[in-house]
Amino acid sequence: MPGRFFISGLLAVCIASLAQAQTFQSGNGAPVEIVKQHDDIDVQADGTFARAAEVAYRALDQQGVQLLQKLQLSYMDGFQSLEVEAAYTLKADGKRIDVTPDGMVYGRGNGALQSLKLLTIVFPDLEPGDEIVLVTLSKQLIPWFKYQYYQQYSFSHLVVARDVQIDMTAPANFPLNVDAYGVEGGEVNANSAGKQHWQWRYHNDVALTRNPEDVAEIDDGPHIFVSSFQNYAAVAHVFAGPFDDNSKVNPAIQALADQLTAGISDRREQARALYEWTSSHIGYVNIVLGAGGYIPDSAGDVLNMKYGDCKDHVMLLKALLAAKQIQSSAVLISAGNAYRLPAVASPMAFNHLITYIPEFHTFLDSTARYAPFGVLPWEDAGKSVLVVSTGETMQTPPASADDTRLRIDQTVTFAADGSATGDAHVEATGAIATALRGLISAISAAASNDYLRAVMGPGAEGTIDRADVAQLTPTLSYAVHYRLRAAADFHGPGAFGTGIGYRPFSFTSMLAGTFPPSRTRAYFCPSVTMDENETIVLPPGVDVPSLPKDGNFERPGLKLTISYDKPAPNTVHGHAFMRIDHPQPVCAADDYNRMRKDLDPMIAALRAQIVYR
Numbered sequence: 123m124p125g126r127f128f129i130s131g132l133l134a135v136c137i138a139s140l141a142q143a144q145t146f147q148s149g150n151g152a153p154v155e156i157v158k159q160h161d162d163i164d165v166q167a168d169g170t171f172a173r174a175a176e177v178a179y180r181a182l183d184q185q186g187v188q189l190l191q192k193l194q195l196s197y198m199d200g201f202q203s204l205e206v207e208a209a210y211t212l213k214a215d216g217k218r219i220d221v222t223p224d225g226m227v228y229g230r231g232n233g234a235l236q237s238l239k240l241l242t243i244v245f246p247d248l249e250p251g252d253e254i255v256l257v258t259l260s261k262q263l264i265p266w267f268k269y270q271y272y273q274q275y276s277f278s279h280l281v282v283a284r285d286v287q288i289d290m291t292a293p294a295n296f297p298l299n300v301d302a303y304g305v306e307g308g309e310v311n312a313n314s315a316g317k318q319h320w321q322w323r324y325h326n327d328v329a330l331t332r333n334p335e336d337v338a339e340i341d342d343g344p345h346i347f348v349s350s351f352q353n354y355a356a357v358a359h360v361f362a363g364p365f366d367d368n369s370k371v372n373p374a375i376q377a378l379a380d381q382l383t384a385g386i387s388d389r390r391e392q393a394r395a396l397y398e399w400t401s402s403h404i405g406y407v408n409i410v411l412g413a414g415g416y417i418p419d420s421a422g423d424v425l426n427m428k429y430g431d432c433k434d435h436v437m438l439l440k441a442l443l444a445a446k447q448i449q450s451s452a453v454l455i456s457a458g459n460a461y462r463l464p465a466v467a468s469p470m471a472f473n474h475l476i477t478y479i480p481e482f483h484t485f486l487d488s489t490a491r492y493a494p495f496g497v498l499p500w501e502d503a504g505k506s507v508l509v510v511s512t513g514e515t516m517q518t519p520p521a522s523a524d525d526t527r528l529r530i531d532q533t534v535t536f537a538a539d540g541s542a543t544g545d546a547h548v549e550a551t552g553a554i555a556t557a558l559r560g561l562i563s564a565i566s567a568a569a570s571n572d573y574l575r576a577v578m579g580p581g582a583e584g585t586i587d588r589a590d591v592a593q594l595t596p597t598l599s600y601a602v603h604y605r606l607r608a609a610a611d612f613h614g615p616g617a618f619g620t621g622i623g624y625r626p627f628s629f630t631s632m633l634a635g636t637f638p639p640s641r642t643r644a645y646f647c648p649s650v651t652m653d654e655n656e657t658i659v660l661p662p663g664v665d666v667p668s669l670p671k672d673g674n675f676e677r678p679g680l681k682l683t684i685s686y687d688k689p690a691p692n693t694v695h696g697h698a699f700m701r702i703d704h705p706q707p708v709c710a711a712d713d714y715n716r717m718r719k720d721l722d723p724m725i726a727a728l729r730a731q732i733v734y735r
Contacts, residue, residue, distance in 0.1 A: 152329055154179050155185035155282035156254055163273065165292040169265030169350070178212065178255045181248060191248045193256070195241045199230075201264045208257035211245045219246050221724050266416055267360050271298070272349040272468040276340040277305070279330040279643075286324040290345060291317050297350060303467040304344025322346055335635040335645040337708055338460035342644060349468040355513030357454070357467050359418070362644075364508050365433075367454050368420045369440040375421060379445035389448060390482055394495040396442040397477075398594050401488040404438060405429035407509075416636045432475045439477050451511035453478045455484065455502060455518070459646055461708050463506040463515060476502060478509055478516075485518050492559030494594040497525075498552045500648060504707035507715070517527065523649045523703035526552035531622045531652045538661040542609040545586075546602045546624040553574070554650060555598040558626055562591045562600060574604055578624060581607035612664055617731040620670065620696055623656050629700055629728050647709035652700045660692040660734055669694065670730035677720055679703050684727050694732055 141492075157178040165171045181187045197204045209221040223457035225244040245254045265271070275288060292298055294316050302308060307322040324344060351357050382391040382399050387590055406431045418424075418433035421441035431440070436452045443450045454472040464471050476498075479488040485507075490499045504520030550558050565573045565586065574582040584604030591600055602624045610618050622629070630637070660666065669686040676682075681701045690693055 127554055136193070137192075139586075139732075141633060152278075152281045153183045154181055154189055155329070156286060157284050159283070159286045161288045163288070163290045164529075165271050165290065165296065165298075167269070167293045167296045167542070169267065169269050169271045170262050171177050171271060173216050173471050174259050174262045174352075176255070176257045176524055178253045180253045181250055182603065183250050187248050187252075189391060190254050191245055193245075195243070195258075197239055197260065199237045199239050201237075201262070201266075203261045204239075205259045206241070206243070206256070207259060208255065209243050209245070210255050211248050211560035212250040212253040213247070214249075220242075221245060247649070252431075257285060262691060267469070270360070271296075271348050272351065272470055273346075274340075274464070274468060274470050275346040277324050277338050277344040278324065279326065280332050280339075281326065282329045283324060283326040288322045288324075290320045290348065294318050297352070299352065300468045301347040301464060302345070303304050304401060305346060320348075330642065333643075333645060334635055334640050335648065336648070337461070337644045338456075338458060340460050340464070341462045345464075347464045347466040347468060349466045351467040351469075352514050354463065354467040354508050357469055357471075358508055358510045358513040359611050360469075360719045361452065361454070364417050365387060365437065365440075365510055367436040369419050369444070370421065371441050371445045372422045375441045376445045378425070378440045382442075383446055389446070393443060393448055393479060393482065393484075394447050395427065396446070397439060397486050397488060397495050400435060400439045400442065401491055401493070401594065402592075403428065404488070405434070406489050406491070407431060413555060432489045436475050436477050439486070440487050443479065448479065448481060448670060450477050450479045451509050452476075453516075453626075454508040454510060455505050457501045459501075461505055463508075472508065476484065476507075490556060491593070492563065493556045494596055496619070497552055497556060497596075499556045500707070502698075520707050521553040521649055522703070523651045526554050526649060528554050528627060530623075530625065530656075532622050533654070533657045533659065534609060535659040536661055536664075538612060540608055540610045540612055542606040542622070544602075544604045544606070546604070548598075548600055548602070548626065550598045551596060553648075554627065559598055560598075561593055561626070562588060574602070574624070577626065578604065578606065579611070612661060612734070615733070615735040617733045620730050621728070622658070625654070627652070629654075629682075630725055631701065632702065633680075633724060633728075635723070637725065640718065643711055644708050645711070646707055647654070647702075647704050647714075648707065651701050651702075653697075654696075654698045656696045656698075657689075658694045658696070658732065660694075662692060664730060664734050665691050666694055667735050668733065670728070670732065671698075673724070673727035674718070675724050675727075677717060680717075682724050682727075684730075 135155055157180050162174045163171055179190055181190050184382045195204060211219045213219065225246060227242045229240045230238060230706060237346050240460045248254065277283065298318065300320065302322055305322045309318065309320050311319045379396060386392050387397060404424065405428060408431050418437045421437045424430040424434040432459055440452065453476045453707055455474050455476055456472050457474040474672045477488065484496050485498055487493055487498055487502050500521060505518045505642045507516055507518055508623040509516055527550060530546055532544055534542050534544040536542045547700050570586050571583040580608055583606055587601040589600050589718055591598065604624060609622065610616060629652055632648065632652060635645065666688060669688060672686060673684040679702065683699045685697050688695060
């Protein structure tokens with residue numbers, strides 16, 4: 123994964139376990155529920171605050187017990203403090219079992235993480251139906267940005283929440299911007315005793331299930347965003363100074379930039395050389411705690427260390443580019459499935475940092491190790507971003523069907539014993555090539571068979587010719603040579619699926635994701651062009667009496683054609699071409715639901731079988 127840009131903050135309430143629970147996709151929803159969550163936050167004009175919190179989570183099954191039995195809270199020494207006033211298991215029959223002193227283990231991070239303080243709480247005798255109860259008082263002793271306060275709550279459709287109440291007070295002369303959606307309440311007792319006061323309530327009686335392609339719930343779910351930043355330009359301003367200070371050119375950086383661009387006069391090609399070196403030579407280490415969550419190391423230090431987080435990558439690349447008089451800017455972005463900027467400006471809207479070169483209108487992510495120059499991985503593409511140097515909000519280019527392509531040419535040859543051998547040649551460009559580079563590079567030669575069995579089924583084995591996988595060329599090319607045991611039985615008539623060969627990505631998953639019966643939320647819908655030629659050669663004397671039907675499907679933004687021919691009695695050639703082109707990487711649930719009935723014949727055509735005798 124690419125580098126992340128975030129601040130862990132004080133986990134006064136360990137929601138991490140609930141976030142984990144949201145990834146479960148069983149029909150029963152999350153294995154935990156929120157019985158109670160009451161937060162009382164008192165904000166001061168200098169940006170410090172105190173939070174008194176009481177939470178009760180119920181484990182609904184054994185999976186929920188595993189999630190809740192051990193919680194870990196963290197805070198930054200010197201910046202934050204944490205007191206646990208009560209921690210206990212509440213049995214279903216009402217019995218309270220307090221956490222004993224040896225059930226609360228304090229520790230610190232190691233090495234560079236010495237300022238991180240950890241508290242692990244183990245709740246005793248927790249069984250399905252029981253609750254864990256935690257009462258804490260946490261304080262932000264030193265604000266990450268002086269005179270600024272920001273907080274956000276994003277409530278999940280996937281977790282039942284019985285009783286959530288958030289109270290917040292702040293000085294009347296301390297302006298806070300609020301965006302509250304899907305919750306009850308708001309400002310009360312305005313300017314009472316020199317204070318502003320808000321109270322919000324939330325509950326969710328039915329847990330929905332999640333489709334993996336759904337956008338992050340922060341995009342469209344119930345939320346409370348609060349911030350003293352008046353706009354995103356103000357957010358950019360607090361980052362601009364530290365980023366400029368830490369991206370200065372020193373003699374070592376100048377010498378390296380000159381060396382890497384020697385003999386290259388074209389400025390874009392100079393930028394490419396500097397980006398590729400940073401991407402391939404600077405390791406990624408995600409150390410983003412405390413003030414380090416916002417303040418990068420200096421470019422000179424990053425060059426000496428040869429590693430850093432996403433901020434450090436951006437600082438060094440910015441300095442290398444500046445050494446060749448190529449101006450660039452850090453860009454704040456949210457990697458993952460969050461696409462929209464909240465209406466209220468806040469540093470919490472971002473978790474990652476990338477680079478923008480205005481001269482070429484090009485965005486770069488040097489922590490995406492296998493992304494060629496000018497290509498963004500899917501998690502960065504089509505995102506609303508904040509350009510730090512100008513304070514502008516922009517959008518990164520969405521991946522398009524023209525530049526995101528996958529082509530597979532392969533021949534599968536069957537033997538009389540039912541085994542088969544195959545040779546597949548793969549070419550890819552754009553975001554899909556970046557994903558494939560990372561995938562193939564992570565597979566060692568010893569693990570090749572495990573990978574092939576995972577994508578082709580039991581009995582698969584073979585080798586991968588990696589060719590230029592590690593090179594950041596515009597087109598990725600590699601080959602797979604494989605053998606399938608017991609792929610068919612030729613003792614009598616039979617059939618096998620047309621997708622028997624090697625496919626790193628399936629047509630069906632690109633077409634419809636997990637293919638749910640319906641959708642209720644917006645979802646990630648990639649644009650891609652996929653082209654496959656597959657030749658299947660059966661043993662001599664085995665005939666194919668008829669071919670699967672050809673198919674030609676066209677819908678707005680979608681084209682799928684499938685055709686078959688028989689060059690010889692025992693040989694079938696199939697060709698499948700699919701082009702999906704959406705203007706944005708996010709599609710509305712209604713769009714999917716309208717087209718859902720049309721997807722059935724397409725999926726069926728892609729799953730056609732070849733009959734032999």
